[in-house]
Amino acid sequence: MQDSMKPPFTSVTDSDRWSATFSRNHIVKALETVQDLIVVSLCIGLFCVMVIQLRDMFISLLPPLNFHDVTADILFLLILVELFRLLIIYLQEQRISIGVAVEVAIVSVLREVLVRGILEVPWTQVLATCSFLLALAFLLIVRVWLPPTFKGIDPEKRYTMQFHDNETVPLNGHGH
DSSP: OOOHHHHOOOHHHHHHHHHHHHHHHHHHHHHHHHHHHHHHHHHHHHHHHHHHHHHHHHTTTTTSOHHHHHHHHHHHHHHHHHHHHHHHHHHSSSSOOHHHHHHHHHHHHHHHHHHHOOOGGGGGHHHHHHHHHHHHHHHHHHTSSSOOEEEEOOOHHHHHHHHHHHHHSOOSSSSO
């Protein structure tokens, strides 16, 4: 009777699995917390850079006014604001926004073109810049048709569920 009261051998392995899963969950949560702290520190650093850039922009507005420098400063400040927004979206939703990232890239490329001057850039670089901007515009258009996987929809899980549902359904309806 004492032997029948002992838990089966599989309960020990179930306990080991639970222990491994439990510790794995703690490790993942700790790593996510560290990652969030890194992103928060990036946000604080980026905010400080924005304040310094804003101060420099106002100083550049003093006479003699150099329109070229003011335009470059304004565009750089907009890039910093968009990067800050990208980090905030990451903290809120734990994902990188494709749209914001592409917009930052577009504004960055256009800022470089404006700072250097389109007439001073070799035609091969202008052609490469145009093709890069077209590729980024294509990404902005294509992302409209991509499914919103960030709202709890996991396409791989959905595919797995359909695969398992298809396995349990008998071929002719009678289990044959």
